[in-house]
Amino acid sequence: MNKIVEYFKSQTGKELTQSPSPAGMWLKPVLIEVKEGYLKAEFTVRAEMTNPAGMLHGGMITLIADEMTGATIATLNLPDFYPSINLYTDFLSSAKQGEKITAEAKIIRKGKNIINTECLIYNSENKLIAKSQSNNIKSNNRK
Numbered sequence: 001m002n003k004i005v006e007y008f009k010s011q012t013g014k015e016l017t018q019s020p021s022p023a024g025m026w027l028k029p030v031l032i033e034v035k036e037g038y039l040k041a042e043f044t045v046r047a048e049m050t051n052p053a054g055m056l057h058g059g060m061i062t063l064i065a066d067e068m069t070g071a072t073i074a075t076l077n078l079p080d081f082y083p084s085i086n087l088y089t090d091f092l093s094s095a096k097q098g099e100k101i102t103a104e105a106k107i108i109r110k111g112k113n114i115i116n117t118e119c120l121i122y123n124s125e126n127k128l129i130a131k132s133q134s135n136n137i138k139s140n141n142r143k
Contacts, residue, residue: 002077008034016041024067029103037107039072045099056095056129061121065089065132068105069117073136076107082115082136093129100124113138 008016012031019025033040049060066087073082095101105119114135121130 002036004077005034005036005075027064027067036075039068040104043101045095045097047097050097054097058091061130062089064103064121065119068103068119069134072105072107072117073115080138080140083139085135085137087132087134089130089132091130093127095123095129
């Protein structure tokens with residue numbers, strides 16, 4: 001039994017309120033679907049997440065992708081921490097303040113030391129607004 005997957009599943013449909021990541025909690029994710037190696041969550045674009053044009057800031061998109069991939073790696077229930085060593089994001093469209101966006105993250109490949117992940121983020125019209133890919137490296141530096 002995977003305790004992390006079971007915990008995430010118990011939180012499905014609710015705003016996630018417990019995480020080792022303060023940045024992740026600030027985003028106020030609502031989990032939609034949970035499997036080992038896969039997460040889907042919804043976020044509401046708040047004013048403090050927007051750029052001067054009132055659109056979701058690119059830095060926030062990247063933060064969502066990074067948090068989602070980190071949480072997806074956590075579903076593997078591994079003993080080590082896997083910090084990002086890179087994160088590439090293609091910004092393809094936009095989302096406005098007040099809009100609900102959806103992010104899906106999955107493990108592409110788990111190697112001995114590197115885990116490759118992908119995160120796709122969609123606006124409320126299900127239009128792809130960003131695609132991120134990340135590599136995370138095994139580290140025994142845990143809090």
